Amino acid sequence: MLSHDRVDGTASFFRAHQYLAREGEAQHRLFLLKEGWACRFRLLPDGRRQITALFLPGNWCELAWMQNFLPDQPVVALTNVRATAIPAAAIRQQCEQHVDIRSAIWSEMIAQERRQSDWIINLGRKSAIERLSHLFCEFHTRLHACGLTYGDQFAMPLTQIDLADVAGLTPVHVNRTLREMRSRGLIELQSKWLRIFELDEIRRLGLFEAGLRETPNGGVAPLRLVCA
């Protein structure tokens, strides 16, 4: 669909726990994730951590760096990560020249904002089991979009500590909530592999609205940038 011959992407690899970006260190390349999970987070002075975004295969990390080279939050790999690194300037240039790239970037940005909005709703108004249910639905939808689901199951590499830092809970409470979900026959989670038995029921439970999320760019073809 798109020719990106002029975008010189560099293959990059990160190991789990390795930083893709640090707070305040200029970042002149964006990463297009090919494989693995990463997250953006903030650490409060007393050690509390909140994950503010998850980057999954297909996602850009981070579009904001196109405009502002100084990340205000660190990004760290949660698993081994394979990505394509592309100079911010090159993307800007491509953006200038091609309508469809512009549109794709813009759509990705809006999708990101929408997920953030969902998280706000999650954190502000939902119980622990609702939050985790919603989260699992989100994972399923996002991974499904890039062909990484296998029916009702998929790789979910987050530890309970990570889940806690996403869902705004303590690891202990995440543990108990997962137990509850397991005992109710809703999910199966072991060895970083998640199976959702009752997707519809979990969607209801998590108040997940898939419909709206399926067309984040309102009819524009969901073009995905692919780099060399």
Place this chain on the structure above:
Amino acid sequence: MLSHDRVDGTASFFRAHQYLAREGEAQHRLFLLKEGWACRFRLLPDGRRQITALFLPGNWCELAWMQNFLPDQPVVALTNVRATAIPAAAIRQQCEQHVDIRSAIWSEMIAQERRQSDWIINLGRKSAIERLSHLFCEFHTRLHACGLTYGDQFAMPLTQIDLADVAGLTPVHVNRTLREMRSRGLIELQSKWLRIFELDEIRRLGLFEAGLRETPNGGVAPLRLVCA
């Protein structure tokens, strides 16, 4: 700075509680707020409400509509609102043609995303008093940027119910927390007028990091679109 002669903005007025946009109703104009506050929110089936964004004077409501005409969340005026309505198509066109407009829009988008990220941290990891403190700092910073603060005080039109729906708390708990803040001599809040006595202390308390937020566009002049 910018000539916008080709952007035909229409003056629009809304009364408090009037909808600027409804979920699923196509929205072909964006609003540039001149005066008053509005919010975007989601209502859960059982009545829980979470406000996911606040629009203050100077803000666009909403940039996402440039790409996607169908809002996925309603926007309602919290006070009387005066705004300029501009066709999404016109903004897109201006965006295509002018680098500085493109840059300004992009910066606004990033600033919005950053505020959302802050809210996630707020909701996920902070206590009630920390959340409200952070919120008040955010209001102060945002209003200060458009000249609507008077020293340490400013108009803060949210009811305790609104505050609760922003901060992910119950109105009752907001009430008690405000009482606590008052009794500690941190703030004064009456008749929709907020005075912050100890801004530095409230910033510490709310874990508010103003520094990062002051330069949302990384050195690019903070150009603000002004319409006829």
Place this chain on the structure above:
DNA sequence: CGGAGAATTGAATATAATCAATAAAAGTGG
């Protein structure tokens, strides 16, 4: 095999929600 991080469970505690009632303030219409 050994060690570190992760998962699990119990008990006690804390923060915030819920229920309920009253008081104050703001909006409405005559």
Place this chain on the structure above:
DNA sequence: CCACTTTTATTGATTATATTCAATTCTCCG
């Protein structure tokens, strides 16, 4: 401008959800 209604603010008492502290077990990895 005043009576009336509705919304908002306030407080107390009780309950619920989630946290904290602590200890043990399990898993993964080198």
